[in-house]
Amino acid sequence: MPVEAYVPPSLGPSTLTTTESARQRLRQCAQSGLLRIAVDKRSGGFGDGFAALVDAHAALGRDTRDPGLVLAINAHLWGAVYPLTTFGNDEQRARWLPGLLDGTRIGGHAITEPGAGSDVQAMTTTANRDGDGFRLNGHKRYITNTPIADVMIVYARLDASPGLAGFVVEPGDAGVTFAAEPVVAGCRTATMGDVILDDVHLDASRLLGSAGAGGTMIQSALERERAYIFAGILGVMQWQLAHVVAFARERSVGKGRLADLQAIAHRMADMKLRLDTVELWVARCAALSDAGQRLTLASAQTKLLASEAFLQSSLDAVQIMGARGLESGMSTLVEDAMAGRLFSGSSEIQKNIIGAVMGIGLDTRKERG
Numbered sequence: 001m002p003v004e005a006y007v008p009p010s011l012g013p014s015t016l017t018t019t020e021s022a023r024q025r026l027r028q029c030a031q032s033g034l035l036r037i038a039v040d041k042r043s044g045g046f047g048d049g050f051a052a053l054v055d056a057h058a059a060l061g062r063d064t065r066d067p068g069l070v071l072a073i074n075a076h077l078w079g080a081v082y083p084l085t086t087f088g089n090d091e092q093r094a095r096w097l098p099g100l101l102d103g104t105r106i107g108g109h110a111i112t113e114p115g116a117g118s119d120v121q122a123m124t125t126t127a128n129r130d131g132d133g134f135r136l137n138g139h140k141r142y143i144t145n146t147p148i149a150d151v152m153i154v155y156a157r158l159d160a161s162p163g164l165a166g167f168v169v170e171p172g173d174a175g176v177t178f179a180a181e182p183v184v185a186g187c188r189t190a191t192m193g194d195v196i197l198d199d200v201h202l203d204a205s206r207l208l209g210s211a212g213a214g215g216t217m218i219q220s221a222l223e224r225e226r227a228y229i230f231a232g233i234l235g236v237m238q239w240q241l242a243h244v245v246a247f248a249r250e251r252s253v254g255k256g257r258l259a260d261l262q263a264i265a266h267r268m269a270d271m272k273l274r275l276d277t278v279e280l281w282v283a284r285c286a287a288l289s290d291a292g293q294r295l296t297l298a299s300a301q302t303k304l305l306a307s308e309a310f311l312q313s314s315l316d317a318v319q320i321m322g323a324r325g326l327e328s329g330m331s332t333l334v335e336d337a338m339a340g341r342l343f344s345g346s347s348e349i350q351k352n353i354i355g356a357v358m359g360i361g362l363d364t365r366k367e368r369g
């Protein structure tokens, strides 16, 4: 199937931030099959690989130039679909996966709290055993897809132990509030909000994976999120460079074209190098995933390099376009790229992970990743 087939033809760019448009755009992607790529057949996916996923997500990024949509799709895929396919039992998979794959249900994952961002171990949301189930209390913040989510994988500290556990939470559960704030600058077309758990009783069927495995589940989901979110961003960067080159060729300065000024050409050469390097790193992650290998190091390297590259290229694009860069949607990509240095673990945390893999810079604290 050609990769363009996964991108709904009517989707196009969006600046809308209503929850209805966000839900609608995700559903359109689902209807084109985008959410079934690299999902095994037993779970209802196509049973194809990550190279196909990268191609399709890059095509989506090129066509929509919408990092918010890319973020929303990846929160859905790695936050909810992946843990259910990987850690869910048969009953859980049958209950939640069909809707998540056909887009009638939207998902995400809730890790961050007002007092616990990079430092996952500072998490204070609790899950205490209560009869045959669990009682959850806590507050999650900056959670992508919250206002439109039907399923949220929520992580909590289990029975006051150091161990974490993941739970499937629905907005209709008694004591649960999926609040529509706050929305940050950057990736505004993705919806965001707080998940508040006030004495929420969940029966045992909502525990995902084994009790205490939550930390591993978070790491495993984030490894994939931080690699493949940049497949979509790669497409946005491809559009960005093509747009800027076309602009610079058309724009006259003095007796020539903007594109012929060496200072401008050098900026575009740097953008091209960054773009091609991001493509190589994302492809490396796909090759590792397709070979069934761990992504810990490669996804941290990819996220660090790609998020910084996207920010620098977005700044360059605005500068090359002059005031038109601020007038057009190009400058909103700068904010999107700033968000990209924070979500799924900040640039500093990626450096900590890379250092830890090398056995250096080891901190006594456990951070996101």
Ligand SMILES: Cc1cc2nc3c(=O)[nH]c(=O)nc-3n(C[C@H](O)[C@H](O)[C@H](O)COP(=O)(O)OP(=O)(O)OC[C@H]3O[C@@H](n4cnc5c(N)ncnc54)[C@H](O)[C@@H]3O)c2cc1C
Pocket (backbone or CB within 6 Å): 075, 108, 109, 110, 111, 112, 116, 117, 118, 119, 141, 142, 143, 144, 145, 184, 186, 187, 339, 342, 343, 344, 345, 346, 347, 348, 349, 352, 363, 367, 368
């Ligand atoms: C657009 C967007 C979408 C998001 N979606 C989700 C979501 O769906 N689910 C979810 O759970 N969370 C989500 N988040 C939250 C995101 O994961 C956190 O913002 C991120 O982990 C950083 O946490 P923090 O913002 O609390 O910053 P802090 O952890 O307070 O860090 C502040 C600064 O200190 C630096 N820092 C912190 N610790 C260290 C350290 N040990 N070494 C070096 N530097 C350090 C950080 O890099 C950062 O620059 C989202 C965030 C954004 C911006």
